Amino acid sequence: MSATWPGPRFRCQALIAFVTAIGLLLAACGESAWAGALLPERGGSPNADRIASLYTVVLVLAALVFAGVAVTLVFALVRYRERRSPVPAQIHGNTRLEIAWTIAAVGLVVFLAVFSLSKLSAIERPGPAVASPAAATAGVGYGGRGALHIDVVGRQYVWMFKYPNGAYSYTEMVAPVGVTVELNIVSVDVAHSWWIPKLGGKFDAIPGYVNHTWFRLKRAGVYTGQCAELCGRNHAQMVARVRGVPPAAYALWMARQKRMIDAANATAAREHRPAGAGRP
Numbered sequence: 001m002s003a004t005w006p007g008p009r010f011r012c013q014a015l016i017a018f019v020t021a022i023g024l025l026l027a028a029c030g031e032s033a034w035a036g037a038l039l040p041e042r043g044g045s046p047n048a049d050r051i052a053s054l055y056t057v058v059l060v061l062a063a064l065v066f067a068g069v070a071v072t073l074v075f076a077l078v079r080y081r082e083r084r085s086p087v088p089a090q091i092h093g094n095t096r097l098e099i100a101w102t103i104a105a106v107g108l109v110v111f112l113a114v115f116s117l118s119k120l121s122a123i124e125r126p127g128p129a130v131a132s133p134a135a136a137t138a139g140v141g142y143g144g145r146g147a148l149h150i151d152v153v154g155r156q157y158v159w160m161f162k163y164p165n166g167a168y169s170y171t172e173m174v175a176p177v178g179v180t181v182e183l184n185i186v187s188v189d190v191a192h193s194w195w196i197p198k199l200g201g202k203f204d205a206i207p208g209y210v211n212h213t214w215f216r217l218k219r220a221g222v223y224t225g226q227c228a229e230l231c232g233r234n235h236a237q238m239v240a241r242v243r244g245v246p247p248a249a250y251a252l253w254m255a256r257q258k259r260m261i262d263a264a265n266a267t268a269a270r271e272h273r274p275a276g277a278g279r280p
Contacts, residue, residue, distance in 0.1 A: 044198030044223050045215035050123045051201055058112060065108070123201075126180045126214045140176050140247040147180040147214070154185070154192030154205035154227065157234040167257040172241040176250035177217045185211040193229035196242055202228050217244040 039059070042052040080089075126147065140148060150173065151162035161173040175181050185194050187205035195202040199215040217223075227238035245253065 041197040045200055047123050047200040048198055050119060054119045134247045140179055140251055147182045149182050152183050152185045152194055154187040156189050156232050157238040159240045163254055165254055165258050167254050167261060172243055174243050174245060174250060174253050175217060176247040177220050177244045179247060180214060180216045182214045190231050191229055192227045192231050195228040196223050196225035196240060198223050220244045
């Protein structure tokens with residue numbers, strides 16, 4: 001008994017059902033399912049927006065080139081198929097056409113190179129800090145006239161953040177809105193990779209080497225990410241968060257955090273002091 005293959009109508013219905021099921025699944029997953037699916041995430045910091053804009057330009061040009069090649073290929077397959085042209089025409093080249101597409105390809109590559117290089121400086125460096133009245137009032141970032149420096153320390157399997165006044169925190173960084181924050185990224189054990197998608201690109205945390213990046217929060221909120229380089233068996237649990245707060249709230253939090261750390265250190269020192277130490 002010979003096998004019976006489904007007809008074209010059945011295959012078309014099956015394809016439509018499959019595409020519909022995928023669409024419903026993605027819709028059920030909500031907005032997070034689409035975050036960064038096609039374009040880099042934006043909206044958190046100017047450098048992330050510039051990365052997304054540059055990526056969009058390159059993607060659009062690449063899509064146009066792909067569409068042009070695909071349409072030309074399909075046209076050639078249909079126009080010159082065997083049924084219409086049993087004896088194919090013998091074409092030995094077209095000098096003008098070959099020169100034209102060579103110039104077009106070179107021009108496109110040169111444009112992409114110049115455009116990309118012109119944007120890299122603004123992505124890598126924050127530019128002059130803009131004075132912020134809120135930051136000046138709170139005394140954050142040299143009164144809004146300079147950047148705030150925070151050290152990011154990667155270790156298996158947690159991120160540590162060191163603030164200018166000696167305070168520190170784990171997993172979640174607290175940062176002021178509207179202030180340029182420059183990060184010094186290091187590691188104390190193995191290679192990690194710092195990445196908060198809405199706050200810019202990925203930067204490796206390498207033992208013995210310091211990487212630098214920056215961000216400037218546009219609005220308060222929580223921005224999430226995690227280590228983007230395999231660093232051990234618990235790599236998936238090495239998450240990171242940046243919580244943006246107003247400059248005044250940041251100053252209060254940092255002072256309170258420092259007091260809590262100093263108090264904890266003093267208590268630990270008393271508990272571990274040898275018996276009789278300090279007595280005459």
